[in-house]
Amino acid sequence: MNMPQKNSHTSTFVAQLKQLDRLLCASRPLWQNRSFECKQLPWAETFPALAETVWQLADIELDEIDACQSRLSELLLPSLRKDLLAKGNDWDLNLLLPSSLTTATAIEPLLDFDDMAHFSAHIKGRKWQQIAAFSAKIPESNLPVLEWCAGKGHLGRLIAKLNQRSVTSLEWQQNLCDAGQQFADKWQLPQHFICADAFDAQQQQLKKEQLAVALHACGDLHVTLLKHAKQAGTKQLVISPCCYHLIKAKSYQPLSNAAKESELLLSRADLQLPLQQSTIASEKHKQYRLQEIAWRLAFDSLQREMRHVDEYLPVPAIKLSQLNGSFEAFCRWAATSKQVVLNEPIDWAHYQALGYERQRLTRRIDIVAHLFRAVLEKWLLLDRVCYLEESGYRVELSEFCANSVSPRNALISAFK
Numbered sequence: 001m002n003m004p005q006k007n008s009h010t011s012t013f014v015a016q017l018k019q020l021d022r023l024l025c026a027s028r029p030l031w032q033n034r035s036f037e038c039k040q041l042p043w044a045e046t047f048p049a050l051a052e053t054v055w056q057l058a059d060i061e062l063d064e065i066d067a068c069q070s071r072l073s074e075l076l077l078p079s080l081r082k083d084l085l086a087k088g089n090d091w092d093l094n095l096l097l098p099s100s101l102t103t104a105t106a107i108e109p110l111l112d113f114d115d116m117a118h119f120s121a122h123i124k125g126r127k128w129q130q131i132a133a134f135s136a137k138i139p140e141s142n143l144p145v146l147e148w149c150a151g152k153g154h155l156g157r158l159i160a161k162l163n164q165r166s167v168t169s170l171e172w173q174q175n176l177c178d179a180g181q182q183f184a185d186k187w188q189l190p191q192h193f194i195c196a197d198a199f200d201a202q203q204q205q206l207k208k209e210q211l212a213v214a215l216h217a218c219g220d221l222h223v224t225l226l227k228h229a230k231q232a233g234t235k236q237l238v239i240s241p242c243c244y245h246l247i248k249a250k251s252y253q254p255l256s257n258a259a260k261e262s263e264l265l266l267s268r269a270d271l272q273l274p275l276q277q278s279t280i281a282s283e284k285h286k287q288y289r290l291q292e293i294a295w296r297l298a299f300d301s302l303q304r305e306m307r308h309v310d311e312y313l314p315v316p317a318i319k320l321s322q323l324n325g326s327f328e329a330f331c332r333w334a335a336t337s338k339q340v341v342l343n344e345p346i347d348w349a350h351y352q353a354l355g356y357e358r359q360r361l362t363r364r365i366d367i368v369a370h371l372f373r374a375v376l377e378k379w380l381l382l383d384r385v386c387y388l389e390e391s392g393y394r395v396e397l398s399e400f401c402a403n404s405v406s407p408r409n410a411l412i413s414a415f416k
Contacts, residue, residue, distance in 0.1 A: 013389060013397075015381040020375055021262045023095050030080075031268060031372040035365035036297060036358075037312050042365065046083070053079040054364040062363050066370055067277065069098040076371055076399060096371055112189060115299050119161065119187070123154055126405060131155050133401035134240060135162060137411055145207060146170065148214040148225045149198055153191060155215050157371060160189040165337040170205055198224055198369035206232035214239040216408060219246030224257065226384060229414075230326040237388070237414040240400060244380050245271035256386035259379075274377035276370060277407055288323050290359065296328060297362065298355025299334045304339055313338055325353045329400045381410050388414045 024031075029043045032226075044051040053076060057065065065071050084091055120128045135158045138145075142165070147156035150169035157180070161168045169191060171177050178195040184191035194205065198221055206212060206228045213352055214222050222241050230239055245268045253265035296315055305314050316335045322330055328348045335342050385395045393414035400411040 013087065013382055013385045014256075015396070017256070017258050017379060019092065020095060020379045020382065021259075021264065023092055024261050024372065024379060025376060026089070026091055027372060028264075029368040031273060031376070033365055034312075035267060035369070036300070037361040038365055039197065040361070041359075043368075045102075046087070046275070047080065049065055049079040049082040050084075050368065051077065054368060057364070057367075059363070061201065061358060063366060066367055069374060071098055071365065072371060074366065080371075095375055098374060102265065103105060119158075123273045127154070129405045130215065130401055131158055132412070133405065134238075135159055137398075137400045137413070138163070138213065138238060139236060139413070139415070141211065141236065143209060143211045143227055144168065144207075146207075146210055146212045146355050147222050148212060148239075149181065149217045149402060150176075150193070153184065153193060156180075156191050157184055157189060159213070160184070160191045161187065164190065168205070169193045170196060173198045188222075206234050208233045208235060210234050211236040211238065213237075216240055216242040218243035218408075221246075223247075223384075226255070226387060230388075233416065235247070235416045237393070237412070239412050240408060240410060241381065241384065241412070244274060244377075245269070247271070254383055256383050256390060258386045259383040269382075270376075273373045273378070275407075276373060288320060291323050292318065292376065293353075293362070294355040294359040295323070295330050296334075297354070297358040298327070299331050299350045300353045301354045302342075302346070303335070303338065303340050306342055313340070334373060335366065384412055388412070394398075394415060 008064065028048065033042050041051050041054070043158060057075070057390045066077060076098060077093055084093075120132075131154050134155060138159055140163075144161055144166040145156065145168070146168040147153060147159075147167055148187075150171040151173075152155055153167075153171070153176075155170035156167040156169040159165060167190065168175075169180060171180070171193060172195065177195045181193050182189075185194075196205070196228055198305065206225075212225060212234050214225055217239065219242075222239055225239065226237070228234075244252075247268065250268070251263075252271055254262065283405050299315060300312055304310050307313075316337050318333075320332070322333065328346075331346075331348070332342070332349070334340075381397060385397055388395045393416055395415075396411075396413045398411050398413070399409045401409045403409060
């Protein structure tokens with residue numbers, strides 16, 4: 001992820017946000033689409049070279065290309081540049097080139113205590129790596145720590161263990177609080193839990209003389225923390241945002257004055273774009289995923305004709321076992337779920353073929369949109385950074401771990 005360096009003055013991050021904003025506003029036709037509603041490449045006439053390039057990509061290579069932002073840029077940017085030149089448009093495409101601000105620090109030397117293996121035994125590998133890398137970025141001080149949306153308090157427990165700092169872990173599920181407290185008591189750590197809803201007037205938990213931390217707090221949860229911290233004047237914040245689309249509002253509500261000036265109107269679907277990155281799964285799981293997409297789109301084509309309503313109809317989540325059955329059985333299940341009357345006879349092979357055609361189309365619409373996923377995430381991160389700056393904080397934006405450990409590896413550190 002290409003992230004800005006530490007700010008030397010308030011306007012640095014604001015200028016970068018506005019730079020990204022210009023690119024995102026200009027490129028909306030390429031990334032602000034709902035691919036499953038499209039019957040053709042929605043931007044094909046405006047960007048013919050790009051359209052030709054994506055149709056030349058082999059289906060079997062799309063997941064691998066999508067998983068590597070540098071490969072994606074390498075394959076698509078020349079065609080996009082050609083189309084922009086033909087139209088006389090000037091976009092700063094360098095903003096789409098991936099780069100990393102920091103190299104993840106080795107975890108083991110930072111966490112050097114004799115019983116580390118026993119301490120982390122019940123935490124899954126990747127989660128432990130994330131917690132360990134995040135804890136290594138905690139600033140040294142004597143401030144008590146508030147762990148926001150703590151779960152079982154794994155992060156808070158490690159902070160308490162490494163620094164013998166007092167940690168209050170806020171979590172709304174009582175069973176997780178109980179489990180976390182048992183762990184803390186077992187290790188005789190200065191950690192205690194508060195069972196409460198982060199949305200329910202928890203401003204009183206934020207204090208001035210405090211460090212508030214949040215690892216992968218979703219959407220409104222981390223935004224609520226920022227707002228409460230601002231009001232309380234909390235001295236230090238270290239957060240890693242996640243799942244920007246998990247918000248109560250129907251569209252994104254900018255935090256900073258700079259973002260409020262933007263023309264962007266971001267739906268919840270738009271906010272999912274930064275999270276859309278292929279992982280190199282097993283071949284069997286990839287085939288299941290592609291089959292499910294094709295079958296869902298096939299049923300969509302079928303239901304539009306049966307209902308005489310030309311709009312997408314979402315279908316509930318399915319069990320993996322259903323994909324081992326027949327396409328017809330899947331469609332009948334989906335029709336029953338959505339109360340769609342099927343008029344017999346039905347050419348099942350025809351609709352199944354339509355589904356696979358639409359799957360090939362949606363994957364190409366999505367892969368072009370994915371050129372902009374990192375830029376959109378940086379815009380969202382900078383909105384949070386600028387908001388904190390406006391609130392009187394000195395802010396740093398960095399990465400706390402490698403992308404392979406977690407794609408949501410951005411770290412916002414704020415100090416007063």
